[in-house]
Amino acid sequence: MSGAAARERSRTMTDAATGAATTAAIQAASGGAAERPLTFGAVVRQSRARLPLIGAASLLGSLGTLALPLALAAAVDAIAAGGDARIPVAIAAGLVLLGVACDLVESTAATTCTADAAARLRTGMVRRLLGAPHRIGRFDTGDLVARISAGAADAAHAGPSAVGAVAAALPPLGSLVVLIWLDWRLAAAFAVGLTLVALVLRLFAKQTATAALHYQAAQGDMAARLTEALDGARTIAAAGTLGAETRRVLTGLPALAEHGRATWRALAAAGARAAVAGPLATIGVLVVAGFLVAGGRLSTGELLAAAQYAMMGAGLGSLTGIVAAVARSRAAVARIAEVHDLSAMSYGTDALPDGPGSLAFREVTVRAGDRVLLQDITFTVPGGATAAVVGKAGSGKSTLAETAVRLRDPDSGEVALDGSPLPALARSDLRTAVSLATARPALAGATLADAMGPGRPRDEVRAAAEAVGAHDFATRLPAAYDTPLPEVPMSGGEAQRIGLARAWHADRLLVLDDATSSLDLLSADRIEEALAATGRTRLVVTYDAALAARADLVVWLADGRVRATGPHDVLWSNPEYRAVFAR
Structure with a gap:
């Protein structure tokens, strides 16, 4: 049934290609350059229209996050000295509101950017599939549908997730710079913990990327079997093989579940490692800060600021969500690229001369x-x-x-x-x-x-x-x-x-x-x-x-x-x- 269904689908899609225009011509034969391969970076560049807004909102929000501990430190020091703390408190409140506004702008722009990217990817894939009907025999229809639907949705997050990864790394790095300004010893203690968390994230990214790729492939395989079963639904019902066919369609469920569990195991392991590495960074900074306060080289407000910056470093573990999104997007782009690499048929520029149709x-x-x-x-x-x-x-x-x-x-x-x-x-x-x-x-x-x-x-x-x-x-x-x-x-x-x-x-x-x-x-x-x-x-x-x-x-x-x-x-x-x- 599988071979016959595949041949029939090939004939069907071939006939569909004879209708209205379905793909743009790639004018290699007439001097035009062939399209570049689809990569994660290429998908990011295709989203550049809205990425500046996402990046600006993220950057402004990160700067506000970095400035907030200093504003609170100034308020604490002013109160401890018996001075007027209204200005630093007002600044701190303004920074909090700025963070909320930046989050709203970033979320809205990222949602629009993702929707546009998904539409663009799906349009390109459909055009290629209908423009090269004889080249899609190695794909099953259900698998192609999975790539066009769920795969394009995951790949479309490439731009926002890349910007998000950069933006999320700014507060810890900025914290390191501020701690150097406060005292180099604070920065040294912080850098040790920051390195440990970065290693945790790197391992998590590798494990998640592998699991995501396998999960999406298993989804495609199951969709392929389901499509075959739907094509032959009447035959299956007439033959009385509903149970056997149901088991065949769902035979990939254990593999799908295992790849899903692998993703969760990677996330749990990263969380556990970050739970150790993150607090180490905070404890190291607090210990050093305590000695500096005792020696009179750090004020109470600066101690509070140092603790908050250390917590930002420990919070690098929250990047796991963004790292997972980047990994899923990379895996989806890799699967979509296999379809993108199908070159649509190129056309020349010559007019058909008069003739009888020989x-x-x-x-x-x-x-x-x-x-x-x-x-x-x-x-x-x-x-x-x-x-x-x-x-x-x-x-x-x-x-x-x-x-x-x-x-x-x-x-x-x-x-x-x-x-x-x-x-x-x-x-x-x-x-x-x-x-x-x-x-x-x-x-x-x-x-x-x-x-x-x-x-x-x-x-x-x-x-x-x-x-x-x-x-x-x-x-x-x-x-x-x-x-x-x-x-x-x-x-x-x-x-x-x-x-x-x-x-x-x-x-x-x-x-x-x-x-x-x-x-x-x-x-x-x-x-x-x-x-x-x-x-x-x-x-x-x-x-x-x-x-x-x-x-x-x-x-x-x-x-x-x-x-x-x-x-x-x-x-x-x-x-x-x-x-x-x-x-």
Whole structure:
């Protein structure tokens, strides 16, 4: 079931890519630079619009935190000396209010920044997935959904968490500077404890990053199995294997729980270590401060300030939350980067020259990893002619169909339309000239009209629907073409008609990958007649001997190679050719 489901999802996403524009062109072929790899630093830089505000609020809040002990020290010393403490108390109150205001600004800006970053990451991932449908076979749909949803949400915290980590380190470092100003011996005692806490955090960051990466991977695996189960829910119910399938879907729960516990264990261990290292810093500073007060080199207020600064150093352990956020974000960025590295298909700038729609394959070879899907494919379909592509299952027919409309590029060789190599053509010219309809079209859009002709005028949608026999079906619906797509009841044949209507706009080459297999013979013949009347070139993948007989040319594939080309009645004398149609 898993392999079949994966193949079906690949076909579905490939067909979806033939709709409206889904990805920006990466103009490497025409002189543009390829995009840089996605890294944690790159995600941080993408959030730079709001990071200055977050950083300013954090910095101002940190400065207020550092100034507060000195203001309190001045108030204590003024009271001890019998002086007026109203000014330092007022300053201390103002610093407290400043801290609250900075926290509010930082929180608001960080929330907005994270939401924008998540939207940007999700948009980029979707564009890449739909722009490179043939490159996503190594991912499962459920895993991709997990990366786009939860993964993007975690990765989006990269900017705020990085700024937060820097800002949270400022009070301890600032405390060290102030203690040096008060007395270098206080700073020395403080630095020892600060070093211990920093080592604790470094170990915690390493452990948390590993656990977060494993946790997110386990989430993706479980989502993948769930998606497979949902795709085959009817089969599972009919087979009575609900219990077994439930156990299969949830088989990753123990691993997920273990990775979650690993995160909590790392947090607990860091808290325990910080509980020892932090107080050591405070005790060391207080002991030294006590001797300095006894020697008259430190006032009572300064003793209070030194204690508070020492507590800031001990409070470095509170960075565990920020460190954990950075670790989760780094892990999520690493998983998203695997999708980001899928380069979308680049397009040229050439206009398609006038011509009848002649299609030429010249020594085309297509690979998927180490497997050869097509090898040295060479044939030409004259403009306005119909070519039938036949062969047994696995012979490479669908791969050839995808290559003909440039949903994938050959690893070697060339595909040309009216003499122009497909990669050299501008996107708008190519997508206006060619289109693909499949046996199981992926229908998307808010309404039936959207599914039939995304972004096209209503009169064009209706004309296409009439040509493929879908108009009567549409007008019987409650809101006709404006019926919400989820509310459109449809059989396999009706889905194919909608897919054909969507592909009908191609003005030179229409590729049909078994696209009328669910229609009755009369309907299929009428669509064929309508196509012939348009004068467009047709490349038809089929198992129907009668359709192959009516074609001007037959391309017979076997094991990814062209076994023979020619008229159907000539090839029919070969018993192996006849065996192709024995179903």
